[in-house]
Amino acid sequence: MTTDPRPLYTRATAQAARLIRTVRPEQLTAPTPCTEYDVRALLGHIVGGTRRIAVVGEAGAGQGEPMTAPDVPDDGWAEAYDEVRERALKAWRSDERMASSVTVPWGEIPGRAALSAYVMEIVAHTWDLSEAIGRPLALDPEPAEFALAAARQALPEGPREGRPFDAPVPAPEGAGAYERLAAWLGRVPLSRA
Template sequence: MTTDPRPLYARATAQAARLIRTVRPEQLTAPTPCTEYDVRALLGHIVGGTRRVAVVGEAGDGQGEPMTAPGVPDDGWAKAYDEARELALKAWASDERMASSVTVPWGEISGRAALSAYVMEIVAHTWDLSEAVGRPLALDPEPAEFALAVAREALPEEPREGRPFGAPMPAPEGAGPYERLAAWLGRVPLSRA
């Protein structure tokens, strides 16, 4: 990927922040298309993952960072995400970090490739959350198109053992970029599950 992922990461995380602000307390136990998480656990993964993104951007290695966010109160998810998001955006601001090598759970790669993968992750989880809470906002298609291109390049169709993604599913005819990304990652919309 030659596209600078920073503007798309900023847009995707701003969109996620808007979506997180719509989550109501009674929705926290609802299921998500990311079947190992309910809404509360997915929010913890999003916040914890964004904190890891910030550490990778700051230090080049986030291996020890948890992918959860224990201790966030039910009414504190939006604030916790906003704080993590701001740290991540700041950590990835330099051109030097984009060109240097970083260590992520799947290996040592360029900062550009890592942040591109993190765009894919936040876009996928934004779709998961949107599905779980009834699609309260229209989602920006451009980050999803970018995330789909990253996913197709980074994730082989088969085999996917040891990866947190299922086998690709067929996308419905006329599916938009979020639905095509979700299908590539092996997710099924809750309405079809």
């Protein structure tokens, strides 16, 4: 991908921050389309994944960084996410980091490709969270279009052994960008599950 992912990452993470602020305590145990997570675990994964990409941006590598955040109190998710989000945005400001190689769990890749993958990550999990808590906000389609293009480039259409995504499922007729991305990642809306 040749598009600079930083503006879309900024928009996607700002949108995720707004959505996280709408989560009510009674929703924390609700299921999500990302079947291994309830809402609380998904929030932990979102905070942990954002911390990981911040570390990658700061140090050029982040494989040892956990993808969870188990020490966040139930009323602290918005604050925890805002903190790691700001850290990640700062870590990826430099054009040098975008052009240099970084090490992520799946290998050594250009910084631009790493941040593009994390646009896909946050956009997909924003959809998961939105579905789980009843779609309280309209979602910006542009980050989802970018994430879908990144996902199609990075993930094969067939079996995905060793990857944290199921094989694609058919998207509903007339599906928007988020639903098409979710389908490419093997997710099914809770209403269809």
